[in-house]
Amino acid sequence: MAIYIASAAISLRLDENGIVKDARIALGAVAPTAIRCPKTKATLMTQKCTEDLIRSSAEAAARECSPINDVRATAAYRRRAVEHLVRRALRNFLEKI
Numbered sequence: 263m264a265i266y267i268a269s270a271a272i273s274l275r276l277d278e279n280g281i282v283k284d285a286r287i288a289l290g291a292v293a294p295t296a297i298r299c300p301k302t303k304a305t306l307m308t309q310k311c312t313e314d315l316i317r318s319s320a321e322a323a324a325r326e327c328s329p330i331n332d333v334r335a336t337a338a339y340r341r342r343a344v345e346h347l348v349r350r351a352l353r354n355f356l357e358k359i
Contacts, residue, residue, distance in 0.1 A: 266291040267335045270347035282306045292327035320349035
């Protein structure tokens, strides 16, 4: 059985100028059920993806989750994991376009 400490998935749609037209961010294992992140989406919308935007979006996702402490990880560790995962996912997306 695989038990995750945290997971993240993103989907972005950019216009021809690199402006975010649609964004979806989902997190797992950091709330009672998988969650979407509307506040993080709002951070991204109508913005050009820059390193500052990636950082602020990752931080927003970490604030938006509500992880627990358990034997696998602390809530603080899970928040840091979310921040890292969202930052990495956004960077990976931008590298592929």
